[in-house]
Amino acid sequence: MVGKRRAEMMEETRAKLVRAARKAFAEQGYAAASMDELTATVGLTRGALYHNFGDKRGLLLAVVNQIDGEMAAQARAVGARAGNAWEGLLAEGIAYIEMALEPEVQRIVLLDGPAFLGDPSLWPSQNNCLQETRRTVERLVAQGIVKPVDPEAAARLLNGAALNAALWVAASPNPQEVLAKAVEAFRCLAGGLLKP
Amino acid sequence: MVGKRRAEMMEETRAKLVRAARKAFAEQGYAAASMDELTATVGLTRGALYHNFGDKRGLLLAVVNQIDGEMAAQARAVGARAGNAWEGLLAEGIAYIEMALEPEVQRIVLLDGPAFLGDPSLWPSQNNCLQETRRTVERLVAQGIVKPVDPEAAARLLNGAALNAALWVAASPNPQEVLAKAVEAFRCLAGGLLKP
DNA sequence: GCCATCACATACGCACCGTACGCGAAACGG
């Protein structure tokens, strides 16, 4: 600890707060999470919070951006692993459904994020995972595999469908069975984009 | 006012509070809306609120149920007006997109509702507008028009896609143009449910 | 016409957020 520069220390403080926030927001929800408790769990006070993130929303923003980035990376990896471009799009969508089962993703990014930060497209992160899907759709349109739809619109609807599917699966008593149904229905819907 | 019975009076105060809540929640969001202000605008105090709805969430629940019911009725009406069952499903979905442009629907039912009340399927209203879509899908499956998918799953994904489309449209600078794209993409996706 | 009920108002305590200010250590210039 002693050998570190100020910038490193500050970055470490930010990281600690973000880590604690991911836990607290996921478990209690953004509104119910107390900043006094949150900061205390990592040996700090609210002073550090307001100095680093401006306010409570600023911390939520930082957390959302971090998780969003992780999701986009995961989606990209899954898509790249697929046999062809079309299977890649399906794999990405299904990956979103499965990722959204994680409490951190569901609670923070899908529920509290839009409610307290507004529409995802307005986020500074520009919603990486949505952009990822959009680019995939663009490629498929260019290759003539899918109908010439607006890529942004298609990406929006696909992500929206996936997100809602995940909420459904998470709330169900037997997630495994419901997940299978959701994935099946998703494949079905997405097929509507394919050229005849 | 004098000639009314107690039950009528109580129903009237409930209605007044719900009306005020629709306005306040839609304009400021659930979290930011002050119950002191809200009740004062209709000449009451928080006492009336906690007596009639238990707590702040109870009021949100009542508001959500009311709007949800209106949405389901609207969807049913639009669906019935369509030429055939398949066009009815499309019309319902598009109607959801357009309804979700209303701030009361978007802010209260789509953003704050899930965030503060949990998954819509857990709401006491049983999410009427989702049930409406599910029944429509069931009919289409029975008639052999759409593939034998799980009706609940299909309804979930369709509604999710519509909701996300609406958020996108509402946040865009030129809603008219974007709405057209969203509707087009929705028709496309929904087509994936049709039997070949 | 008395009394129980009840819808709603009033009053209180508590939690929490945001801000202004204080402090001590690190960075910096000479």
Next chain:
DNA sequence: CCGTTTCGCGTACGGTGCGTATGTGATGGC
């Protein structure tokens, strides 16, 4: 090497809002 400035963070304060406990006046049965 030392004085000074910077700055990351802690501390203290005020304001606001929720939930609950208690009071009250009108209503409706008997």
